[in-house]
Amino acid sequence: MPKEASSRHSFIDAKVLARLSGLGLHARTPMLGNISGHHRSPIRGSSLEFAQYRKYVPGDDLRRMDWRAWGRSDRFYIKEFEADTNLRLCLIVDTSGSLGFTVDGVSKIDRMKSLAGTLAYLASCQGDAVGLYCAGKDFHTEIRPKRSAVHLRLILDKLEFMKAKGETGLAEALHKAAENISQRALVVIVSDLFIEPRILSSCFQHLRFRKHDVSVFHLLDQCEVDFDFDRPTRFVDLEGGEAIMADPSLIGKQYQKAITGYISDLGTVMRDAAVDYHRVNLQDPVGEILARFLLGRKPKKKGANQR
Amino acid sequence: MSFLQPFLLAALPLMALPILIHLINRNRHRSVQWGAMMFLVNANRMNKGMARLRYFLIMLLRMAAVGAIIFAASRPLISGNLGGFEMGKPDATLILLDRSASMETLDLQSGESKRSTALKKLSELLSKRRYGSQLVLIDSASNEVQSIESPEALLDLPMTKPTATSANIPTMLERGLAYLKANEAGRADVWICSDLNENDWDPESGRWSAIRDEFSKMKGIQHFLLSYADLPQGNLSIRVTKVKRRQTGNRAELILDVLLKGELGQENSNNVSRRVPVEFEINKVRSVVEMKLSADGASLLGHRIPIDVSLRSGWGSVRLPGDSNPLDNKFYFVFSEPPVRKAVIVTDDSKTGEAFRLNLAIPMESGLKHDADVVSSSDAEGLDWENTALIVWQASLPEGLIAEELERFVDSGRVVMFFPPGQNKGGQIFDSSWGKWQTRGKEDQRKLSWWRGDADLLANVGSGDALPLNELRIYRYCSLEKSEDGKAGTPLAKLSNDQPLLMRAATDRGGVYFCSTLPTAQFSSLERDAVSFYVMLQRAITIGSRSMAAASQRDANVGTREEFTQYESVAPVKDAPTVSEWGIHAGVYRDGDHWIAINRSLVEDNSLVATVTTIDQLFDGLSYQRIDDAVGNTSSLASEVWRIFLILMALALILEAVLCLPEKKVKQHQWNNFSSTDRTA
Numbered sequence: 001m002p003k004e005a006s007s008r009h010s011f012i013d014a015k016v017l018a019r020l021s022g023l024g025l026h027a028r029t030p031m032l033g034n035i036s037g038h039h040r041s042p043i044r045g046s047s048l049e050f051a052q053y054r055k056y057v058p059g060d061d062l063r064r065m066d067w068r069a070w071g072r073s074d075r076f077y078i079k080e081f082e083a084d085t086n087l088r089l090c091l092i093v094d095t096s097g098s099l100g101f102t103v104d105g106v107s108k109i110d111r112m113k114s115l116a117g118t119l120a121y122l123a124s125c126q127g128d129a130v131g132l133y134c135a136g137k138d139f140h141t142e143i144r145p146k147r148s149a150v151h152l153r154l155i156l157d158k159l160e161f162m163k164a165k166g167e168t169g170l171a172e173a174l175h176k177a178a179e180n181i182s183q184r185a186l187v188v189i190v191s192d193l194f195i196e197p198r199i200l201s202s203c204f205q206h207l208r209f210r211k212h213d214v215s216v217f218h219l220l221d222q223c224e225v226d227f228d229f230d231r232p233t234r235f236v237d238l239e240g241g242e243a244i245m246a247d248p249s250l251i252g253k254q255y256q257k258a259i260t261g262y263i264s265d266l267g268t269v270m271r272d273a274a275v276d277y278h279r280v281n282l283q284d285p286v287g288e289i290l291a292r293f294l295l296g297r298k299p300k301k302k303g304a305n306q307r
Numbered sequence: 308m309s310f311l312q313p314f315l316l317a318a319l320p321l322m323a324l325p326i327l328i329h330l331i332n333r334n335r336h337r338s339v340q341w342g343a344m345m346f347l348v349n350a351n352r353m354n355k356g357m358a359r360l361r362y363f364l365i366m367l368l369r370m371a372a373v374g375a376i377i378f379a380a381s382r383p384l385i386s387g388n389l390g391g392f393e394m395g396k397p398d399a400t401l402i403l404l405d406r407s408a409s410m411e412t413l414d415l416q417s418g419e420s421k422r423s424t425a426l427k428k429l430s431e432l433l434s435k436r437r438y439g440s441q442l443v444l445i446d447s448a449s450n451e452v453q454s455i456e457s458p459e460a461l462l463d464l465p466m467t468k469p470t471a472t473s474a475n476i477p478t479m480l481e482r483g484l485a486y487l488k489a490n491e492a493g494r495a496d497v498w499i500c501s502d503l504n505e506n507d508w509d510p511e512s513g514r515w516s517a518i519r520d521e522f523s524k525m526k527g528i529q530h531f532l533l534s535y536a537d538l539p540q541g542n543l544s545i546r547v548t549k550v551k552r553r554q555t556g557n558r559a560e561l562i563l564d565v566l567l568k569g570e571l572g573q574e575n576s577n578n579v580s581r582r583v584p585v586e587f588e589i590n591k592v593r594s595v596v597e598m599k600l601s602a603d604g605a606s607l608l609g610h611r612i613p614i615d616v617s618l619r620s621g622w623g624s625v626r627l628p629g630d631s632n633p634l635d636n637k638f639y640f641v642f643s644e645p646p647v648r649k650a651v652i653v654t655d656d657s658k659t660g661e662a663f664r665l666n667l668a669i670p671m672e673s674g675l676k677h678d679a680d681v682v683s684s685s686d687a688e689g690l691d692w693e694n695t696a697l698i699v700w701q702a703s704l705p706e707g708l709i710a711e712e713l714e715r716f717v718d719s720g721r722v723v724m725f726f727p728p729g730q731n732k733g734g735q736i737f738d739s740s741w742g743k744w745q746t747r748g749k750e751d752q753r754k755l756s757w758w759r760g761d762a763d764l765l766a767n768v769g770s771g772d773a774l775p776l777n778e779l780r781i782y783r784y785c786s787l788e789k790s791e792d793g794k795a796g797t798p799l800a801k802l803s804n805d806q807p808l809l810m811r812a813a814t815d816r817g818g819v820y821f822c823s824t825l826p827t828a829q830f831s832s833l834e835r836d837a838v839s840f841y842v843m844l845q846r847a848i849t850i851g852s853r854s855m856a857a858a859s860q861r862d863a864n865v866g867t868r869e870e871f872t873q874y875e876s877v878a879p880v881k882d883a884p885t886v887s888e889w890g891i892h893a894g895v896y897r898d899g900d901h902w903i904a905i906n907r908s909l910v911e912d913n914s915l916v917a918t919v920t921t922i923d924q925l926f927d928g929l930s931y932q933r934i935d936d937a938v939g940n941t942s943s944l945a946s947e948v949w950r951i952f953l954i955l956m957a958l959a960l961i962l963e964a965v966l967c968l969p970e971k972k973v974k975q976h977q978w979n980n981f982s983s984t985d986r987t988a
Binding site for chain 1: 351
């Protein structure tokens with residue numbers, strides 16, 4: 001499958017998939033899946049993982065009674081086990097014009113496709129459902145999460161033909177996704193987030209309120225932060241707005257002041273909403289970015305914590 | 308401020324070059340596809356206040372740097388002494404140069420005189436700035452208008468060399484005015500170089516108002532006074548006031564009166580006991596006498612120097628050690644045997660004539676020869692005009708040929724005294740005529756109410772005592788009437804009713820006196836109180852005989868130049884003036900037995916300096932700037948200041964560079980991911 005995917009979808013690297021396949025995609029919060037899977041569920045189930053004891057109440061299945069505990073304490077206890085379930089991976093990708101920004105031949109939308117596609121592939125491989133939501137204003141796609149290989153191909157095909165165009169509609173898309181995704185899901189947002197942090201804050205709070213595990217890949221290149229220009233330049237808005245003629249020697253300081261404030265505010269927003277935030281430099285390898293993401297989500301072993 | 312290369316100022320629009328480059332640069336921009344527009348919009352919104360000001364400052368500094376280069380290339384002149392006086396381009400420049408002896412005061416360190424300092428500065432200034440198509444010099448010695456080729460020539464022209472003359476600034480200004488009118492010069496600068504000697508400026512003269520009026524009618528005339536009013540310290544001047552050859556038997560000697568004067572301000576204790584060696588040189592024989600200098604100067608009266616008996620006439624000099632003005636350290640004198648002092652009394656009254664003859668025939672001192680003749684008015688035509696020093700005319704006033712002959716007699720430097728005739732038959736001469744006889748009855752009416760004791764015939768004697776004129780009684784006098792358009796005379800003595808007893812008529816040379824009474828007892832006590840009468844007549848004949856002497860002293864004056872056509876220069880041997888300048892330099896000239904010594908005038912020794920306020924008032928209402936300079940001062944009237952502009956340019960570029968310096972880069976936001984895994988857990 002990896003070989004096939006890489007041959008059809010150029011944004012997915014087979015080597016990266018091979019490297020990341022052993023890490024696994026984990027949710028930070030319990031998921032409510034409809035089949036058995038690799039993720040924790042808030043519902044007690046029949047797995048081998050012990051969860052807790054609880055007092056017997058009439059009507060409980062007697063097969064779950066822990067007779068040894070009754071023998072030791074003369075009380076009836078029900079022994080409960082963790083339920084393992086699958087998760088819903090909802091990929092919300094920004095397809096606004098600003099994703100067309102390119103540095104050294106690598107555009108943001110390319111990077112977005114790589115990240116989203118690879119994650120979709122990894123989730124699908126471990127039996128999780130994958131859905132796709134596009135946040136472009138003119139191009140709004142909603143593919144609900146499903147587990148089939150055909151569905152994965154549909155998503156990858158969608159990603160393949162995505163183009164950066166128009167203004168961003170991320171804020172509306174996030175609110176809509178928060179409402180439409182009915183159960184707990186892992187929501188992964190890939191965007192340049194060129195929206196006021198206070199607007200984003202309400203979006204993330206909305207997602208968190210719906211008990212989704214939210215992760216963000218923020219596509220922001222270092223050159224956009226440094227603003228390293230040495231002569232007057234005409235900046236053409238990728239989202240179709242009015243072009244700005246500016247002398248970097250004049251406005252460089254103000255630009256950096258503005259972006260510093262933005263990054264600072266965005267950090268506050270992310271922390272407040274408990275968002276798993278990852279800033280992505282366009283020159284960073286996709287494998288490294290995703291490895292960092294996957295490793296950060298790997299559940300800690302209980303034995304290790306006790307030690 | 309003026310410029311040596313003003314045409315380069317046409318490049319001033321190049322100051323807009325930075326703006327032009329800025330605009331071109333803006334149009335040469337490259338286009339960048341940019342996503343983070345929200346920060347650019349914010350940055351543009353924030354780009355106000357200091358950042359914009361900084362940018363404008365940078366642009367201004369660049370423009371200033373270009374402007375400074377253009378100004379520096381235009382070679383600007385700044386005139387510190389001229390202050391903020393606007394110096395536009397004149398059509399003509401007139402230089403009025405005071406060449407008087409007092410302008411030769413030296414700065415002992417630099418050796419420069421006031422005149423040479425002024426000339427150098429003017430030459431330097433005018434060579435740097437535009438002086439128009441006409442550069443004209445009017446020097447005080449000749450008062451002639453002379454065109455000059457270039458300012459540099461000022462330093463070498465003979466018309467700018469020192470002379471022993473005095474200056475007459477009003478006359479020079481009048482000449483300049485006439486020149487400007489004749490040439491319709493338009494915009495003109497008039498430079499006056501002077502030491503503000505009061506005599507040279509004559510501030511009380513009525514000519515100044517006319518000069519002011521005429522200049523004020525002309526547009527675009529600017530007056531610059533280059534003033535050297537500082538008094539020299541420790542300067543002494545020497546002068547021979549009287550020289551007489553006296554022969555007694557086989558011995559001959561010169562009797563000299565020498566006057567040594569110090570500059571004003573010398574009344575300090577250092578000079579009280581100062582002794583000054585004075586060197587006399589006669590016929591190449593030198594002798595030195597020390598004169599004790601007091602606060603008022605010093606005088607040496609009756610100094611006798613033996614000479615060879617055979618030396619009937621000749622010349623000599625008296626010299627002081629060098630000081631700050633070399634021109635007043637030497638004085639030439641000439642001497643000859645005194646002429647026979649001949650007086651002629653023209654009267655028809657033998658008694659009166661005898662009274663005059665007795666007082667005129669007796670010489671005041673031994674060695675002098677006096678001769679007095681009495682002739683009737685009818686014989687006046689046959690007078691010996693050539694050999695007569697004094698004519699006493701006590702008859703009806705002459706008319707016709709005799710009157711003309713009398714005027715020529717006076718013009719030659721001799722003296723006529725008119726006394727009223729017993730019977731007035733009318734007539735007028737020297738704008739005066741006799742009126743009616745008046746009688747003074749009361750005793751107090753017969754006395755004199757006033758007489759002039761400081762100069763002329765009734766001056767006090769050498770000891771300072773006044774003549775005994777208060778004892779004089781006038782019983783009858785004849786009123787003196789002036790013609791309406793005649794020149795006013797100078798009264799020398801007045802009666803109690805303010806009528807003149809003795810009046811001097813105004814003449815260029817010689818002397819004409821009118822005495823309104825007669826010496827005999829019927830008219831006055833002149834004959835009885837003979838002292839005053841005798842002194843008056845003897846002084847008159849002394850004045851008249853001066854012009855007859857073979858040796859005469861003259862003040863340096865351009866007017867005397869024509870008289871030297873037959874003369875030869877005797878002294879000074881070294882640096883003798885050219886023939887055209889004889890008469891304006893101190894020296895001795897000879898024509899056979901006739902000698903003439905030329906020296907500076909007495910007023911050049913009296914260093915009275917007019918106050919700057921007085922001088923400023925003379926130019927009241929005119930465009931006028933006074934530049935107070937000092938002798939030996941080497942600072943220029945105007946100097947090139949292109950260096951200042953280059954420094955300004957460098958400063959502007961440095962400031963621009965500082966403002967353009969990129970701010971220290973702070974490494975922007977290392978990648979930090981806000982993973983909230985822990986918090987969520």
